Amino acid sequence: MKTQILLVEDDYSISDMVANYLRKEGFDVVCTYDGEQGIQAVMSQQYDLVLLDLMLPKLDGLEFLKLVRVYNTTPVLIISAKDDDVDKVVGLEFGADDYIVKPFSLIELTARVKAMIRRTTKYSSTVVEKKSVSRVLKVGELTINVDDFTVTKNDQDIMLTSKEFQILYLLASNPNKVFTKEHIYRAVWNEEYYSDENSINVQISRLRDKIEDRSSKPQYIKTLWGIGYKLGEF
Structure with missing residues (x-):
């Protein structure tokens, strides 16, 4: 082949x-x-x-x-x-x-x-066979499919930007971990963090508008004031 x-x-x-x-x-x-x-x-x-x-x-x-x-x-x-x-x-x-x-x-x-x-x-020569594994995370009503870069809520597609998806995936794949803004910035932007809170705040706000029932009372992305963010408990 x-x-x-x-x-x-x-x-x-x-x-x-x-x-x-x-x-x-x-x-x-x-x-x-x-x-x-x-x-x-x-x-x-x-x-x-x-x-x-x-x-x-x-x-x-x-x-x-x-x-x-x-x-x-x-x-x-x-x-x-x-x-x-x-x-x-x-x-x-x-x-x-x-x-x-x-x-x-x-x-x-x-x-x-x-x-x-x-x-x-x-x-990869020692690998006899690679099986396709669908990496799907389910959090509450959200389904996050890492293989095809899609997110659905109650079977309805949610269109996310690349950074919004990466932030959501980062939190969803580490449900018990609290991420500071610095951690999120380095993981998603792959750059050194220079207190650029505005970039993260804007992305979090837009992401909440798309996935939360009420963005003013978020259930999926919880804020720990003075610390950072974590995934809500479901």
């Missing part, structure tokens, strides 16, 4: 060039052209490797990466015109496995792709 590669690149000429070259090398390549298409592709099929541009429409590369890493460990190779060390570090800290800067040699790109796939194959 051919190695399955997902290419998320909004420049059609670059996408066609990379995809055609990799196909000649024996890979099966699926092309998407914005972050939302990429997320849909990852959710619908298992890939051996993702090639990810950072500057994407609709959902940028870093947001795509954070979202994917909530539930998926597929290797990710960033391909980007950004040549700043900070961007490289941020991409790697968000869960990317390697980084190559445009313009790049197709020979070098292919070598890196093959090396990453070899490493992945080597480390």
Whole structure:
């Protein structure tokens, strides 16, 4: 079976060039052209490797990466015109496995792709069979499905942003733990916390508006004044 590669690149000429070259090398390549298409592709099929541009429409590369890493460990190779060390570090800290800067040699790109796939194959060679396990959390009337990034309440879909979902999943998967704002910020934003309470307050407020019966009297996300937040008891 051919190695399955997902290419998320909004420049059609670059996408066609990379995809055609990799196909000649024996890979099966699926092309998407914005972050939302990429997320849909990852959710619908298992890939051996993702090639990810950072500057994407609709959902940028870093947001795509954070979202994917909530539930998926597929290797990710960033391909980007950004040549700043900070961007490289941020991409790697968000869960990317390697980084190559445009313009790049197709020979070098292919070598890196093959090396990453070899490493992945080597480390997983002892696994005889991988069973698909649906990771679903049920909290009160909420059902949180980590595999397809969906949340329902009484069988009604609730549309959450990536950060709202990550905050909810963080609390729901640690029902007895109290999270300070610093803990939440570092876990969800993957950045150092500099007392940026407004960002967290806005996300918590919006999340409560979507999942609580009465956001003024929340049952799912409890505030511990002066400390932080925790999941309500059900």
